[in-house]
Amino acid sequence: MxxxxxxxxxxxxxxxxxxxxxxxxxxxxxxxxxxxxxxxxxxxxxxxxxxxxxxxxxxxxxxxxxxxxxxxxxxxxxxxxxxxxxxxxxxxxxxxxxxxxxxxxxxxxxGRWFRWDTKTPALCLVGGTGVVPAVAMTRAARHLGREDLLRVVAVARRPEELPYAEELAQAGATITFTRLATSERAAGAPTRAEIAPLLVGIQIAYVCGSSRFAQFAEEPLIESGLEPAAIRVEQFGATG
The missing domain is CATH 2.40.30.10 (Translation factors)
Structure with missing residues (x-):
């Protein structure tokens, strides 16, 4: 940016x-x-x-x-x-x-609603090809030397279904697979216990993925104490 x-x-x-x-x-x-x-x-x-x-x-x-x-x-x-x-x-x-x-x-x-101003501490909770805007945010944060302002949680069923996985991992993103266990965690969606610590100091959250993913993602964010007004959601799909 x-x-x-x-x-x-x-x-x-x-x-x-x-x-x-x-x-x-x-x-x-x-x-x-x-x-x-x-x-x-x-x-x-x-x-x-x-x-x-x-x-x-x-x-x-x-x-x-x-x-x-x-x-x-x-x-x-x-x-x-x-x-x-x-x-x-x-x-x-x-x-x-x-x-x-x-x-x-x-x-x-x-797009005004979903844009990140590169100044507000933010969390991205994204799934599948919904990682794309999070990648743009990660690249902008890195260019500005403000990686501390952005946290990313990327979700996919399996590693081969997560675009930009290596780049996101190198940027410190939390990566979870719903159908594959790793040495760090069991298979499954990210839990409230995993998300809540990442929300400390966060003022806005960006959710991007399929309509099904978006419905899931908002719940742990709200349960972890983030106000609904601070959540920006972008959905996609075959008829989106």
Whole structure:
């Protein structure tokens, strides 16, 4: 995140449609595609924000979908991690058809509710591909030398289902697997006993994952004493 005062003090406003060129494309797993894009007329972004990506057919039929930004604002490219969803018009195109050099319609960055200001002590409780905004927050905190402001709890069924697992672990994230026991803990969702100590000094929490995960995640946060108004939730899914 830039420390320029004119940017840091401003509120994100409406952004116009622009274009982004795919610079790199890779597959961290068979169902995930990572795109790094050069965005034309790019606006600065806050961790937690997202872009709309729009596809246009020859008959002018359009479809669009939101994708969270994984990259830090200081990265010259904008990074997205996209899950190929069954019958997903856009995710299947981006995974199976789009190529390096292709230009896509984009609008962003978007999002006031879920953005992190890089100053408020925060906890991220994220699941599966919902780790993406937490990755952006982790990268921003590292760039600013304020890792002390951010704590991350990342949840997945198994290690191979947790994107950015190595990066998050190196950043000190608490990683839990619901279907695999490790030397540190039994298999299962993070408990109130695990989450409560991480909330000491925390003023805001960000929850991102499937609708089912989001429903689970709010409960231990509230039970641990965090006010509901301090919890920001972002859900995703095949029809989200």
């Amino acid at each position: 830039t420390t320029d005062s004119s940017v840091a003090s401003s509120s994100p406003g409406p952004t116009a449609w622009t274009t982004g060129r795919i610079i790199t494309k890779d597959f961290p797993s068979p169902d995930l595609v990572r795109l790094r894009m050069l965005v034309e007329d790019r606006h600065r972004h806050w961790p937690g924000q997202h872009y709309l990506v729009r596809l246009r057919a020859p008959d002018d039929y359009t479809a669009q979908r939101s994708y969270s930004i994984a990259s830090d604002d200081n990265d010259p490219l904008v990074e997205f991690l996209i899950e190929r969803l069954p019958n997903g018009e856009i995710s299947e195109f981006l995974a199976d058809v789009a190529e390096v050099g292709d230009v896509l319609e984009m609008r962003g960055p978007i």
